[in-house]
Amino acid sequence: MSGTVEARLAQLGLDVPTAPTPAANYIPWVRTGNLVYIAGQVPMKDGAFRWVGKVGAEWSMDEGKQAAREVALNILSQLKAALDGDLDRVVRAVKLNGFVNCVPDFVHQPAVINGASELMIEVFGDAGRHARSAVGVASLPFGVAVEIDGVFEVR
Amino acid sequence: MSGTVEARLAQLGLDVPTAPTPAANYIPWVRTGNLVYIAGQVPMKDGAFRWVGKVGAEWSMDEGKQAAREVALNILSQLKAALDGDLDRVVRAVKLNGFVNCVPDFVHQPAVINGASELMIEVFGDAGRHARSAVGVASLPFGVAVEIDGVFEVR
Amino acid sequence: MSGTVEARLAQLGLDVPTAPTPAANYIPWVRTGNLVYIAGQVPMKDGAFRWVGKVGAEWSMDEGKQAAREVALNILSQLKAALDGDLDRVVRAVKLNGFVNCVPDFVHQPAVINGASELMIEVFGDAGRHARSAVGVASLPFGVAVEIDGVFEVR
Numbered sequence A, B, C: 001m002s003g004t005v006e007a008r009l010a011q012l013g014l015d016v017p018t019a020p021t022p023a024a025n026y027i028p029w030v031r032t033g034n035l036v037y038i039a040g041q042v043p044m045k046d047g048a049f050r051w052v053g054k055v056g057a058e059w060s061m062d063e064g065k066q067a068a069r070e071v072a073l074n075i076l077s078q079l080k081a082a083l084d085g086d087l088d089r090v091v092r093a094v095k096l097n098g099f100v101n102c103v104p105d106f107v108h109q110p111a112v113i114n115g116a117s118e119l120m121i122e123v124f125g126d127a128g129r130h131a132r133s134a135v136g137v138a139s140l141p142f143g144v145a146v147e148i149d150g151v152f153e154v155r
Helices: A004-011 A061-082 A109-128 B004-011 B061-082 B109-128 C004-011 C061-082 C109-128
Strands: A029-032 A035-041 A090-101 A131-137 A146-154 B029-032 B035-041 B090-101 B131-137 B146-154 C029-032 C035-041 C090-101 C131-137 C146-154
Touching: A004 A109, A029 A061, A029 C090, A035 A061, A035 C090, A061 A090, A061 A109, A061 A146, A090 A109, A090 B029, A090 B035, A090 C131, A109 A131, A109 A146, A131 B090, A131 B131, A131 B146, A131 C131, A146 C131, B004 B109, B029 B061, B035 B061, B061 B090, B061 B109, B061 B146, B090 B109, B090 C029, B090 C035, B109 B131, B109 B146, B131 C090, B131 C131, B131 C146, C004 C109, C029 C061, C035 C061, C061 C090, C061 C109, C061 C146, C090 C109, C109 C131, C109 C146
Parallel strands: A035 C131, A090 A131, A131 B035, B090 B131, B131 C035, C090 C131
Antiparallel strands: A029 A035, A035 A146, A090 A146, B029 B035, B035 B146, B090 B146, C029 C035, C035 C146, C090 C146
């Protein structure tokens, strides 16, 4: 089965980036037993932060969703690093916690975080279906629009 | 022991609702090993959102606590679905994460989330005692006052 | 190996406080399998809340970092209680979730939560390296500047 998920990624035209370096004094993933905990990921590409601004002000709901999709790619990149490059070792996505940097009257956090959830399902199929929380927060690191962390069951 | 928790619910006059459908592209619970992760639940009854508004503005602390109690019932409904209807298979409540949609100077998040914590203890006794976080956030999905997710150990 | 971590704490001049009592109706830690979930800890010393105020207003980034370091000591105190007083039973820090009570335009949550992350590494060495999330929130219990919860693997 090796390479099944990679084939799917190629089919979707998705490029899993090199795992970004943490912004501070922690590590991007920890495995304990069959679970991998992924540190909070933000929209970052080629070392630069992207989607800096608040949803409902600088960014629309749809733009926030796109940011969440990019965050999900970074989650995949960390997961890939945790699994020695083999995403076929993912048993299932367990939980995503989505934080949306938004104005106080923005109430469509679920639609924004869908950008990440949909990517997981596109990539892993039913194994990508996960439990989730989505909340709106006052501010996020470096002013980015979305931060998401997660737990995955792996083999 | 089958039905012990259900008997307790009846004694308390509590009606566990039918598990609400997620508001977006995710699933309401995932089991991995002996843990069940419950997705963020909000106050929702018969398909309608309830307690829309911020604690400290539209709602008082006590009203927020009542909202949290209703959220806890929805957590139980998802847990029941995860356990094929048998809440006696709950070994213990492990962790609740409570998010209170509140004004920036509201500082009684613990009292609000107690509405959920107390329900867990009423229903499961000592097995309902859990670790917990309670924070105040700028906004929540659909404008509801409280969102809570959780982890439970099950058999 | 008994006492290795305690010796390290003494060397660092760190005093792990007596585990604070929860502010509400929950318990400060739960063990399930080899994981200990620590409830959200806040800066509290000798029964009094400390660092009351928002980062970016009442407190600077560096003061927020100091608050996070104090919170980490309270996390250690709860962990110690969970392990019958023996911190050498910590296998590794798995995940910290850091919530910073800050003004909406504050974007250095990672630097603040580093106060906790660095302490974990000082105390446990490589075993203290953890995955992490850091977000900014509108308000925290009792108005404190930082709240952090966590998951640890133990033996």
